[in-house]
Amino acid sequence: MAKKPDSLTFEESLLELERIVGELEQGDVSLDDALKQFERGIGLVRASQAKLEQAEQKVAILLKQEPDAPLADFLPEGE
Helix, strand or coil: CCCCHHHCCHHHHHHHHHHHHHHHHHCCCCHHHHHHHHHHHHHHHHHHHHHHHHHHHHHHHHHHCCCCCCCCCCCCCCC
16 A cells, blocks of 8 residues: 655655656556546645645745744745
């Protein structure tokens, strides 16, 4: 059984996404399997995006040089 997307590292998620894309591009999967793969891919993308946002937030805090600053939702500039 595959690990939950949240339990994978960012790099593991990317590798699995590449594998899924490769299989779907070949077109040799049934519709049901393709939908399952797509659903898995969406979960991996969402988990990876959350990890990236956390990393961006940590970098922003470190750049402020406020080691005791509380974590808060990260909003990229322009949003």
